[in-house]
Amino acid sequence: MEQYMKNGTRSSTYHLIATTSWLGMGEVATKDVFDWIATEPLILVASGTIARLLNDLATHEIDHERGDTASSIECYMNVYGVSKEEAQMEMRKIIENC
Structure with a gap:
């Protein structure tokens, strides 16, 4: 992750x-x-994180159907052994925090 x-x-x-x-x-x-x-200032890192996670939330199902497993949702599920819904909720928390 x-x-x-x-x-x-x-x-x-x-x-x-x-x-x-x-x-x-x-x-x-x-x-x-x-x-x-x-220097990769925090504002750029946070913006990039928000963009990446929003994209993953929006396209997770489509990506999964075509066999793409590299998304924050899949990674989080695999690393922490949680459900898709729990992983999505965690991505939303990270977005809000950024």
Whole structure:
């Protein structure tokens, strides 16, 4: 679950969106801004986590039907031995906390 979240947060593309959005801002896009983004600030990590978990909640059934098991729901169920409903409830708690 920990490894999934680490990769899942990055694959949500929030980090990429934040980085590329600065490019169109002209002179405000300084090296300091990009250095800050590279530190993976909490706001980007939290946004990426929210996006990833919301996506997993919305697409879990479809992904499961086509054989994709890599989702936060599946990982949480496997690691903690809980039901799908309990895993979904935990993902909602994490989203709210972020």
